Amino acid sequence: MLFNSLDFALFLPVVFLLYWFTVQRHLKVQNVLIVVASYVFYGWWDWRFLGLIAFSTIVDYTIGLLLAKQSSPVKRKGLLWASIIINIGLLGVFKYYNFFVANFTEAFSFLGSKIQGNTLNIILPVGISFYTFQTLSYTIDVYRGKLQSTKDFIAFAAFVGFFPQLVAGPIERATHLLPQFFKQRRFNYSKAVDGLRQILWGLFKKVVIADNCAQFANLIFDNYTDYSGSTLLLGAVFFAFQIYGDFSGYSDIAIGTSRLFGFELKQNFAFPYFSRDIAEFWRRWHISLSTWFRDYIYIPLGGSRGAVWLQIRNVFVIFLISGFWHGANWTFIVWGFLNALYFLPLLLLKKNRVHTNVIAGHSKFPSLKEFSMMLVTFTITTFAWIFFRAETVVQAFDYVLRLFNLSLFSMPEVRPRFLIVLIAFFVLVEWCGRHQLYAIERLWLRYPRGMRWTIYYAIVMVIFLYGGKEQEFIYFQF
Numbered sequence: 102m103l104f105n106s107l108d109f110a111l112f113l114p115v116v117f118l119l120y121w122f123t124v125q126r127h128l129k130v131q132n133v134l135i136v137v138a139s140y141v142f143y144g145w146w147d148w149r150f151l152g153l154i155a156f157s158t159i160v161d162y163t164i165g166l167l168l169a170k171q172s173s174p175v176k177r178k179g180l181l182w183a184s185i186i187i188n189i190g191l192l193g194v195f196k197y198y199n200f201f202v203a204n205f206t207e208a209f210s211f212l213g214s215k216i217q218g219n220t221l222n223i224i225l226p227v228g229i230s231f232y233t234f235q236t237l238s239y240t241i242d243v244y245r246g247k248l249q250s251t252k253d254f255i256a257f258a259a260f261v262g263f264f265p266q267l268v269a270g271p272i273e274r275a276t277h278l279l280p281q282f283f284k285q286r287r288f289n290y291s292k293a294v295d296g297l298r299q300i301l302w303g304l305f306k307k308v309v310i311a312d313n314c315a316q317f318a319n320l321i322f323d324n325y326t327d328y329s330g331s332t333l334l335l336g337a338v339f340f341a342f343q344i345y346g347d348f349s350g351y352s353d354i355a356i357g358t359s360r361l362f363g364f365e366l367k368q369n370f371a372f373p374y375f376s377r378d379i380a381e382f383w384r385r386w387h388i389s390l391s392t393w394f395r396d397y398i399y400i401p402l403g404g405s406r407g408a409v410w411l412q413i414r415n416v417f418v419i420f421l422i423s424g425f426w427h428g429a430n431w432t433f434i435v436w437g438f439l440n441a442l443y444f445l446p447l448l449l450l451k452k453n454r455v456h457t458n459v460i461a462g463h464s465k466f467p468s469l470k471e472f473s474m475m476l477v478t479f480t481i482t483t484f485a486w487i488f489f490r491a492e493t494v495v496q497a498f499d500y501v502l503r504l505f506n507l508s509l510f511s512m513p514e515v516r517p518r519f520l521i522v523l524i525a526f527f528v529l530v531e532w533c534g535r536h537q538l539y540a541i542e543r544l545w546l547r548y549p550r551g552m553r554w555t556i557y558y559a560i561v562m563v564i565f566l567y568g569g570k571e572q573e574f575i576y577f578q579f
Contacts, residue, residue: 102145103574104354105308112142117361121288128285132259135282135362139262143227150226153191158261160187161236165243165250165257177244184240188233195225200429228268230426234393236261239275241397248276256282265358269351269574271369271389278366286363295542296360298557302541303353305560308568310527311346311575313520314339321515322490325500330509333500340490341483342524345374347575348387353539372535374482374528375460377474379443380453382482390426394419405448416448417441427489432497436488443481459536523567 102108116138124130144151164184171177239260242248251257260279266272321328321336328336352369359366373385383391395404399419405412417438424437447453460475461467467475484501491497534540545553 102142104351104358105304108145112138113358113361120362125286125288128283129255131286132253132255132282135259135264136255136262139259139264139267142264143262143267146227147224153195153226153229154232154262157188157191157233157236158258160184161240161261162251162254162257164240166252168240168243169250181240181244184237188237192229192233195223195229197425197429231270231272232261232267234272234390235275238272238393238397239279242275248279251279253283263359263364265355265362265364266366269348269355270387271352271355271366272393273366273389274393278364281364289363292360292363296357298541299353299357299360299539301357301557301560302539303350303355303357304564306346306350306353306527307574308350308564309346309523311343311350312568313517313523314343314346317515317517317520318343318490322500325496325503328503328514329511330504330506331511332513332515333504334509335513335515337483337487337490337504339520341374341479341486342527344486344489344575345370346527351574356539368538372531372540374479375475375532375535376478377456377460377471378447378452378478379440379481380447381456382478383440383444384457390423394423398422405453409449412448413445416445420444431494432488432491435494435497436485439485439488443485462536519567523563 102112116134120131120134124134140151140154143154161184164180168177168180171180239248239257243250256279259282260273260275263273263278318336318340321332322340325333325336349370356366356369367389369387369389371385371388373382376382376385399415402415402418403411404415420437420441421434422437423440424433424435427433427436444453460471487500487504488494488497491500530544531540534542534544537543545556548556
């Protein structure tokens with residue numbers, strides 16, 4: 102079920118009314134309703150996916166109980182590895198098995214030996230990378246003693262399958278989200294209104310910015326051999342705004358929807374395209390995944406401590422894994438490798454945590470230096486996105502070679518003026534709201550109510566009038 106679909110527009114009010122007007126006083130029943138609603142939401146794509154998420158839920162719930170009863174360090178570690186192997190094993194079969202078989206077969210063919218590799222005719226379950234990491238966070242934190250295992254299976258199932266963030270995040274930690282299922286929830290009007298405001302902005306990002314950018318990005322990338330370098334540059338920029346509007350838009354809708362039901366999810370995007378270096382970008386982009394890799398892989402490996410070669414190793418490990426997490430394709434691995442190269446100088450010069458504050462925090466405009474740094478960071482990020490978007494590594498390099506020639510200084514063949522105006526408006530609003538959790542959180546609250554509602558209705562009208570062709574969220578495929 103897509104957030105930007107009629108199905109969800111009907112589904113959400115029904116669940117909301119049942120949640121607050123029929124079972125408000127019964128916490129257990131509220132959690133049961135969340136589980137049922139989440140399974141309906143998830144099964145809307147394919148009912149066969151439900152068995153997989155139910156299996157993951159049962160496995161980690163059981164291992165959590167066993168960890169609570171076990172005091173032997175060896176046996177506790179065995180239980181932890183059982184959870185890791187089962188979860189990553191399922192992810193590997195559905196997402197990476199065919200990739201490894203194809204590359205294994207190709208490697209032997211290159212060496213002169215032909216072997217027959219049998220691939221699996223299976224579809225990738227929606228959101229499997231997200232809920233796999235979410236359940237793993239529970240097992241790991243119980244093992245580390247940061248969280249007590251729960252005996253309430255319904256609450257745990259609601260935590261794993263919570264429908265607003267089930268298929269594309271944010272990837273919530275058990276330490277943050279799970280305890281919220283044990284607290285009595287009361288309807289809060291101001292939180293609900295704030296949630297609706299964030300949903301509105303998320304829909305604008307997705308339907309107006311991302312979906313319109315997608316049409317032109319797809320056109321240019323699919324026919325890149327027919328266009329000049331300037332048009333290819335425009336295609337890369339359109340994709341940069343497409344993926345940001347698409348993914349951060351989903352996060353906004355997920356967080357806003359959660360607030361309607363009395364839950365608080367963590368911020369997943371913090372205006373990453375206003376970053377002054379790539380380290381700041383990765384602190385602001387897909388925060389829930391970046392911090393997951395940091396806490397569960399990067400720091401256990403040693404992080405930025407130890408010998409220089411160990412620091413370099415850890416940087417490449419974390420970015421290559423991040424790339425591979427996004428998809429079973431060499432393009433994502435190259436994308437991760439590029440980001441590691443970008444990040445490495447900052448780490449070695451110990452400048453990776455210089456920019457932790459909001460850019461131009463006490464000014465309406467950035468300084469010339471800040472603007473230049475922001476432009477450079479956006480440029481190298483957009484360059485890396487070319488590899489993320491391309492179908493193959495060969496296509497990505499060909500795209501880059503055709504981009505950097507004299508035609509780069511010609512007039513682009515594709516010039517959607519209305520979309521450029523919309524992007525400019527979008528960037529302006531995001532800049533004005535960069536101090537907030539999302540752009541319009543408090544942006545117009547000082548205005549009279551009539552003026553505020555006029556602005557909100559105007560955004561709704563823009564969504565209906567200029568919404569692009571309905572498309573799935575990009576991160577559903579991951």
